[in-house]
Amino acid sequence: MAEKRPSSQSPSADYEDTRSQLLEYFDDIFKCTICLIKLQDPHLCPRCSKLYCFGCISEWLLSESEQHMNCPNCKLDLQLDKLVKVRWFEEVEHLQRNCLEPKPTTSSNRGNKADTSAADAASTHQDGNNGGVTKKDICAKHVKNMNFYCCTCKVCVCDECAVVDEHHLDHTFKSLDVIYDGSVQIAEEEFEKVRHYMKKIGALVEKVDRNVELVKKVKEEKLKEIRAIAESAIEGLDRQVREKVQKLQGHKYSLLAEMQDVEKSLRSMELELMACSKSQFIAKKSKLFKECNKIRMNPIKDFKQIRVPVSLKIEVPTINETGIFVIENFSSFDDNKVAYSNEFADNFGHIWRIMVWCVISEDQLGIYIELVEGQPCRMECRFQLLHTDAKKVIHKQIKQYFDCGAQKDWGFRDFIALKTILDESYLKEDDSLELLYHIRPCNGDCE
Numbered sequence: 001m002a003e004k005r006p007s008s009q010s011p012s013a014d015y016e017d018t019r020s021q022l023l024e025y026f027d028d029i030f031k032c033t034i035c036l037i038k039l040q041d042p043h044l045c046p047r048c049s050k051l052y053c054f055g056c057i058s059e060w061l062l063s064e065s066e067q068h069m070n071c072p073n074c075k076l077d078l079q080l081d082k083l084v085k086v087r088w089f090e091e092v093e094h095l096q097r098n099c100l101e102p103k104p105t106t107s108s109n110r111g112n113k114a115d116t117s118a119a120d121a122a123s124t125h126q127d128g129n130n131g132g133v134t135k136k137d138i139c140a141k142h143v144k145n146m147n148f149y150c151c152t153c154k155v156c157v158c159d160e161c162a163v164v165d166e167h168h169l170d171h172t173f174k175s176l177d178v179i180y181d182g183s184v185q186i187a188e189e190e191f192e193k194v195r196h197y198m199k200k201i202g203a204l205v206e207k208v209d210r211n212v213e214l215v216k217k218v219k220e221e222k223l224k225e226i227r228a229i230a231e232s233a234i235e236g237l238d239r240q241v242r243e244k245v246q247k248l249q250g251h252k253y254s255l256l257a258e259m260q261d262v263e264k265s266l267r268s269m270e271l272e273l274m275a276c277s278k279s280q281f282i283a284k285k286s287k288l289f290k291e292c293n294k295i296r297m298n299p300i301k302d303f304k305q306i307r308v309p310v311s312l313k314i315e316v317p318t319i320n321e322t323g324i325f326v327i328e329n330f331s332s333f334d335d336n337k338v339a340y341s342n343e344f345a346d347n348f349g350h351i352w353r354i355m356v357w358c359v360i361s362e363d364q365l366g367i368y369i370e371l372v373e374g375q376p377c378r379m380e381c382r383f384q385l386l387h388t389d390a391k392k393v394i395h396k397q398i399k400q401y402f403d404c405g406a407q408k409d410w411g412f413r414d415f416i417a418l419k420t421i422l423d424e425s426y427l428k429e430d431d432s433l434e435l436l437y438h439i440r441p442c443n444g445d446c447e
Helices: 013-028 054-061 090-099 114-121 160-162 176-276 278-297 420-424
Strands: 042-044 051-053 123-127 133-135 144-148 155-158 174-175 321-329 337-340 351-359 364-373 377-385 396-404 412-416 434-443
Touching: 042 054, 051 054, 144 160, 144 176, 155 160, 174 176, 176 278, 176 321, 176 434, 321 351, 351 412, 351 434, 364 377, 364 396, 364 420, 364 434, 377 412, 396 412, 412 420
Parallel strands: none
Antiparallel strands: 042 051, 123 133, 144 155, 144 174, 321 434, 337 351, 351 364, 364 412, 377 396, 377 434
16 A cells, blocks of 8 residues: 655754754764774674674774783673674664655645646756756656555656556555665765775775885895994904905015115125125135025025915904884874784794783883894894984893793883873874894894
8 A cells, every 4th residue: 555755845944953953973882993984793892881883893803912902991801702793783774774865745635636647747856965866767668757666566656557457456655755865875985994994905005005114124234234234344454454465464574674784794794795805815714605504594484474364354243133114093092001922933942922011100201122032142133112203212221141931121111201102192093012123132232
């Protein structure tokens, strides 16, 4: 049986105000506290009953950071399979859509042929939503405006189809405008879901871009290290050359001094020979020969004894293990909250991880390094809390003996004040901190 069609009478101002307030109330209640937009496939925490989009809370709980293994609201442990699906939410959405429909008004008699004919005469009407002109839907059978929707057949029909056509006998009808407005509302909700999806992709793109920047930042640090290694290696080569040349020069000066002494003795004997008569020379002959023999009997050093190896060793200092630990969702940290980095290996088979400890009661952020696996060793560890202003980057360093047991003084309990982090803009736009670390074994250069 056909329902009466609503008239074109506009809703009252009081009704519109009430409906607007109710819709705002709906939006405030049914909003995800992670993405801050309308809930999509809502699930709730079984302990505090806080509502979240299933996609948002899944991404939160399945992230690599251990700080996300709890509810963002009550902070208690929460597993993905413990979430409760909100099955009544579809009814709430249906109620909200009903609130969006115009207030029903009295319709004209469908049997009034004169009014119907007048309405059918217009082929277009003004669209109240967008102010444009929308083409009327015309029934192909009766060439009249289609004003109703047959809920049984799920097709749009005109007045004649609804009243006269036996095919629609005892069918249920609704106003085409009501069905259209409801369908538009559903379409907008679907569009909003797509926009939400696009926002999540956009956020992921931003994270990828930041990841690229951090990789480039680590590359810059490694290039600095390579340049320092090259300079150190060149300095080592220069030192080795200086030592070898100095030794060879010492041998050379010793040989030149010996040559001067021999030349001086030889010249003296030659002058003496020139000053002697034949008889005097014959008399001194034996003495001169003994002097020459004495000079020649002084052994000359073998070159093998004074030569130095013609080889140079490139002295390369120990290379750092360098990376960046991104501390995510910093604002959600509670007192004594601990966050761990992923484990990483150095070039000597040690496995490490970095721990961040938030001590709100003392207004301090602590940073520590742990040896997870490997032989005990003495290490130099340098940390830098990054900032967009290079002058505000915080540098701290420790040299510590590590083993896999409990350690003391292996980090910084008071690395930075929490108030400083907030006041000096160390937090990134995505609520994260970025910690650059350098780790290397301590040799003679870092004792």
